[in-house]
Amino acid sequence: MKLKRYLVASAVLAIGASAAYADGANIFVVGGKPDDPFWSIVKKGAEDAGLVVEAQGGSVTWLGPQNYDNLGVDAAELIRQAIDQGADAVVGPNWVPEAMNPAFDAVVAAGIPLVIYNAGGIEAADQLGAMNYVGSNDYKGGVAGGEYLGNAGNLNGVCINTLPGAANIEAFCNGFVEGMTNVGGQGSVLPLPATSFGSATAVAQAVRAHLLQNPDINAVFTIGNVDANSAVSGVAQAGRTGQVQVCGINFDESILNNIEQGTQACAIDQQGYHQGYLAVSILNGYVNYGLTVPTREILTGPGIIDGSNVGATLAGVKAGTR
Amino acid sequence: MDIDMPTDDSKISTRGHALGRLVRRPEAGSLLGMLIVFTFFAILGGPIFMAAPGFSSWLNTAAEIGIIALPVGLLMIAGELDISVGSVIPASSLTVAIISGHFDQPEIIGILAGLGVGLLVGFLNGYLVTRTTIPSLIVTIGTMFGIMGLTLGLTVLIVGSTGVFIVPDPVTKALLGTFVGGMFQVTMFWWAAFIVAVFYLLHISPWGNWIYALGGDRESARNAGIPTARLTIGLFMLSGFAAAFVGVAQVLTYQSAQVASGQAFIFNSIMCVVIGGVLLTGGSGSVIGIVIGTVTFAIVNQGIFFSGLDPNIGSIIIGALLLVAVMSNDAFRQMALAFAARKK
Numbered sequence: 119m120k121l122k123r124y125l126v127a128s129a130v131l132a133i134g135a136s137a138a139y140a141d142g143a144n145i146f147v148v149g150g151k152p153d154d155p156f157w158s159i160v161k162k163g164a165e166d167a168g169l170v171v172e173a174q175g176g177s178v179t180w181l182g183p184q185n186y187d188n189l190g191v192d193a194a195e196l197i198r199q200a201i202d203q204g205a206d207a208v209v210g211p212n213w214v215p216e217a218m219n220p221a222f223d224a225v226v227a228a229g230i231p232l233v234i235y236n237a238g239g240i241e242a243a244d245q246l247g248a249m250n251y252v253g254s255n256d257y258k259g260g261v262a263g264g265e266y267l268g269n270a271g272n273l274n275g276v277c278i279n280t281l282p283g284a285a286n287i288e289a290f291c292n293g294f295v296e297g298m299t300n301v302g303g304q305g306s307v308l309p310l311p312a313t314s315f316g317s318a319t320a321v322a323q324a325v326r327a328h329l330l331q332n333p334d335i336n337a338v339f340t341i342g343n344v345d346a347n348s349a350v351s352g353v354a355q356a357g358r359t360g361q362v363q364v365c366g367i368n369f370d371e372s373i374l375n376n377i378e379q380g381t382q383a384c385a386i387d388q389q390g391y392h393q394g395y396l397a398v399s400i401l402n403g404y405v406n407y408g409l410t411v412p413t414r415e416i417l418t419g420p421g422i423i424d425g426s427n428v429g430a431t432l433a434g435v436k437a438g439t440r
Numbered sequence: 441m442d443i444d445m446p447t448d449d450s451k452i453s454t455r456g457h458a459l460g461r462l463v464r465r466p467e468a469g470s471l472l473g474m475l476i477v478f479t480f481f482a483i484l485g486g487p488i489f490m491a492a493p494g495f496s497s498w499l500n501t502a503a504e505i506g507i508i509a510l511p512v513g514l515l516m517i518a519g520e521l522d523i524s525v526g527s528v529i530p531a532s533s534l535t536v537a538i539i540s541g542h543f544d545q546p547e548i549i550g551i552l553a554g555l556g557v558g559l560l561v562g563f564l565n566g567y568l569v570t571r572t573t574i575p576s577l578i579v580t581i582g583t584m585f586g587i588m589g590l591t592l593g594l595t596v597l598i599v600g601s602t603g604v605f606i607v608p609d610p611v612t613k614a615l616l617g618t619f620v621g622g623m624f625q626v627t628m629f630w631w632a633a634f635i636v637a638v639f640y641l642l643h644i645s646p647w648g649n650w651i652y653a654l655g656g657d658r659e660s661a662r663n664a665g666i667p668t669a670r671l672t673i674g675l676f677m678l679s680g681f682a683a684a685f686v687g688v689a690q691v692l693t694y695q696s697a698q699v700a701s702g703q704a705f706i707f708n709s710i711m712c713v714v715i716g717g718v719l720l721t722g723g724s725g726s727v728i729g730i731v732i733g734t735v736t737f738a739i740v741n742q743g744i745f746f747s748g749l750d751p752n753i754g755s756i757i758i759g760a761l762l763l764v765a766v767m768s769n770d771a772f773r774q775m776a777l778a779f780a781a782r783k784k
Contacts (some may be wrong), residue, residue, distance in 0.1 A: 153592040153699035158602040184585075185703060282752065311754035315743060317704040318694050319625070320741065323501050324622075327745035330493050331485075343603070344698050351694060355623050356493070370603045374694040438600040 142176025143405035144322050146200035146396055148193060148210040149236070152182050155343055156390055157366050160236065162438050163394030164209070171402045172351075176206070182254030186315070189284060190214025197221035207231045207401035209394075211253075212238025212246070213284050222246045225400035227245055231404055235397040236390075237286035240415035249404065250411060252397045254419025261338070262420045263365045263386050264297020264305060267337040270383060272363045273303030278325060279355045282309040290367055294339045300390075303337075318348045322427050325352030329362060340366035343385075346373050349382050357426035369423060371435045377428045388419035449468035469772035470717045474736040477694040479622055480697075481743030489746040496623040497746075502738035503628035504686050507732065508705055509712040510638045511679035513660040516713050517642070518574040518675055519722025520569065525683035525709060527587040529702030532557050532687030534595050534604055541606030542599055551612070551688050558684025559589055560678050566673030575646040585715050592699050602699040608692045617692030627689045634682065639727040651675070655722025711758075712737045715765040717772075736765070 147164045150157030161180055168178030181200060183192040193210070194217050200208050201224060208225050212234050214216055223246065225232045232248040243251040260277070267275055275298045277291035295305035308328055314320030323346065329335055338353065340346040346366035353362045359381060366373070369385035376382035396416060403409035423431055434440030481489055488494055515522050515592050531553035540550030561583060568579045595602060608617060618626045627717030642648040650671055652659040662668045676740050683705070691697045715731025743756045 151700060153588070153602055155601070155603045155700065158699075194717050216446075224555055279561070308745075309751050309754075311741070311751070311758060313704055313708055313755070313758055315704055316701050317504075317708075318690060318701060319504050320501060320704065322694075323497050323742055324745050326493075327497050327742055330488050331746050331748070344701070347694055355496075355619060357622060370696070372599075374601070375605075401729055420670065435601070438596075 120233075120273040137416055142174045143171060143206045144177050144179070144204065145171060145207045145209065145396065145401050145405075146179050146181060146203065146205040147394065148181045148196045148200065148208070149394070150182055150211075151185065154179065157182065159439065160390040160394040162230050163391035163396075164398045165394075166391075167395045167398035167402065167438075171398065173354050174402065174406055176402065176406070179203070186281065189281075190217030194218045194221040201225060201228055201230065205230055206335060206405050207233075209235055209397040209401065210231050211236035211286075212242040213286060215242065215285060219246065222248070225240075231401055233397045233401055235334055235389075235393045237284075243415075250400060250414055250416060252400070252416045252418065253393050254389075254417060256286040257293040259367055259386045259388060259420035260290040260293020260295075261297035261300070262422055263290075263339050263367070263384070264294040264303075265301050266297075266384050266422055266424075267339070267363055267365050268301035268303040270363060272337035272383075273298070274335050275299070275303065275305045276328065276330075276332070276335050277305065277307045277339040277341070278321070278345055278349060279307055279309045279341060280315055280321060281341065290341050291339070295352075296335070305339075306335075316344075318344065319350070321345055321348035321351040322355065324348045326356045327352065329358055331354040336362050338362055338364045340364065342366070342377070343370045343373055345366040346382060346385070350376055354381070369431075370439075371432070374423070374428050374435060377423065377425060380425070384422050384424040386419070387421045387423055388440075389421065389440075391434075402428055453522050459668050467717055467726055467732060469769040470729050470732040470736070470765065473715065473761075473768060474739070477736050477761065481739060481747055484748060485743060485746035489575040489743065492621070493623060493743075494746060495627075498620075498738040498742040499628050499734070500625040500685045501742055502734050503625060503631040505705065505708050505712055505738065506631045506734040507627070507634050507682050507686050508679070508728055509709045509716075509734050510634050510727065511675065512709045513713040513716065513718050513725060513727070514638065514651060515576075515675050515679055516710075516718050516720065517655050517722060518651045518672065520672065520675070521580060521710070522565065522676060522679045523577065523580040523706055524565055524584040524587060524704045525679060526706035527584045527591065528558050528561050528680055528683035529686075529690065529705060530697065530699055531561070531587050531591045532684035533691040533697035533701065534591055534699065536688055536691045537604035537606045538570060538595065538598055541604055541697075542610075547608060547612045550606075551616075554688045554691075555684045557680060558680035558682070558687070561675060561684075562677035562680025565680065566676035569676065570669040570672050595699055597771045601642070603696055605696045606691060609693060613692055617695075618690045625693065627686075627693075630685070630689070630781065634757075635727065635731055642727050646673070652723060655724070657723075676701060684779070688704070708737065711762050715762060717769045733765070736761070 171178050181196040226247045233250050234243040234248045235252040240251040277294045279291050281287045291307045298305035338349050340349045349364050363383040365384040367386045497543050535557050536550040536554040539545050566690035569576045613721045650666045712734040
């Protein structure tokens with residue numbers, strides 16, 4: 119009985135918290151899982167921009183999927199949820215265009231201003247009739263990583279794809295292969311089965327096994343910060359530290375330490391904080407005061423972090439903004 | 441029915457041949473499956489798969505899943521499921537990282553607190569399962585999301601980001617997070633210890649028969665005087681502890697804890713248990729079977745990378761393996777039952 123009372127009390131509390139709507143711009147941001155290390159940074163950017171939104175009488179609501187098992191469909195569902203909840207503006211990533219485009223079309227058809235961020239590029243924004251694209255160009259991010267490693271003399275690279283099927287991840291890997299080829303090397307892609315997602319050991323062991331079976335490979339490219347740590351461990355376990363260089367999309371404190379110590383060569387930064395921050399700011403200005411940003415395709419990346427600029431980045435990590 | 445199995449076994453064993461007895465062991469199907477899988481990847485993987493790097497590759501993978509699969513297997517034998525292990529792993533990792541990394545407290549405090557989180561979640565699971573009529577699948581899905589949210593919320597509240605880092609001192613690192621010979625993760629020795637402990641619990645101590653009885657028929661088990669509630673809570677605490685242990689080992693191995701890790705362990709552990717011949721409905725299964733199932737699963741998972749097969753089809757092989765394993769386990773069980781019936 120006692121238990122039941124607690125449950126009821128907490129349910130009421132939850133409803134009370136989510137019903138805080140106001141007169142300003144009610145902006146809905148569709149993004150990744152809030153516990154995803156990268157997405158928590160994007161979310162922080164969106165929330166920091168949200169301080170201004172709230173000061174002007176609006177609100178920012180983050181909608182993220184519970185898991186990535188059915189990413190495209192779940193995200194499309196969240197976009198429709200935003201429309202149903204009376205969004206004044208929507209920010210969303212175009213992860214899986216086939217599944218998500220109809221939902222974005224519905225946003226535009228309802229006359230709700232839309233900004234595509236993080237994934238999709240300006241092409242997707244144009245095609246969908248969105249106001250702008252805020253994010254890095256994923257393909258160029260992969261190219262930058264491939265060229266960096268290739269120019270350092272590591273000309274045989276593999277991209278570890280722990281999330282096969284997502285459009286931006288495929289672009290990272292394809293870009294990486296392209297970058298490797300640009301500087302005269304060769305690249306390949308290793309897709310991992312779904313049973314290894316979120317398990318550092320599984321990813322590390324996969325990297326290690328692949329390196330042992332393909333001793334010619336001397337460059338590893340990863341698509342997320344958790345994977346980079348696993349890849350560095352996998353390289354060490356294969357006994358190839360120093361010979362095989364690791365570069366990856368995104369970074370965190372331990373990756374920066376690895377870059378400082380030289381066990382990781384570089385990290386490609388797409389500056390997720392700015393993706394959330396700028397997308398929300400642009401829409402808030404537009405909804406409230408008709409402000410526009412004439413620059414189309416606002417690039418937040420790619421930028422390369424290596425031994426030369428690693429120190430400057432650490433402060434941002436401590437603050438949860440990088 | 442399962443409760444009088446031992447007497448059937450002893451009847452057969454006085455009459456049957458040694459080989460016949462082996463084939464009719466419940467683990468025979470799983471063992472055969474493991475050998476087939478190993479041979480398959482040994483042929484495709486070549487000398488590297490057969491050498492130390494290959495062995496350590498799947499043993500490292502097996503050790504982590506295995507530590508969790510053992511108590512999850514016990515729960516399944518007792519007719520329960522535990523989904524919450526997936527969120528206990530990051531919860532305990534982060535507890536260690538926050539207490540000993542962020543706040544710089546002695547590591548032993550962080551580790552004990554991390555393991556305590558597992559025991560606490562296990563107790564909560566067991567308490568809810570025994571005090572309500574909600575199936576354990578639902579209860580543990582509920583606690584999984586609850587723990588996931590708490591982990592995320594508290595971590596962001598305390599640290600301000602979702603990844604926390606720790607540099608463990610050499611002794612702790614050597615005990616829980618090192619690679620022996622640069623490739624064998626120390627976790628596998630802990631796995632061996634878990635195997636011995638759980639083997640004793642299920643097959644030697646009187647608790648073992650109680651667990652089988654619980655999965656066979658909970659009502660009769662309680663009428664027979666078995667403390668079913670205490671036993672169920674104990675089993676859930678064991679699986680919470682095991683998941684927390686893996687979380688602790690992970691944070692000390694990779695020196696960082698992430699809120700999002702651990703989800704893969706939910707289905708992987710259940711798969712290992714089922715491949716090892718444990719009945720999903722409870723009442724049947726063995727520790728040897730669970731170990732064989734775990735090794736089979738790990739060989740397939742890692743073998744794909746040594747084999748030169750297109751990794752895109754990796755998940756298909758894992759899925760097919762699960763179905764084939766369950767079908768062959770069923771076939772062996774039918775054979776054994778038919779044989780036993782004929783003998784009478």
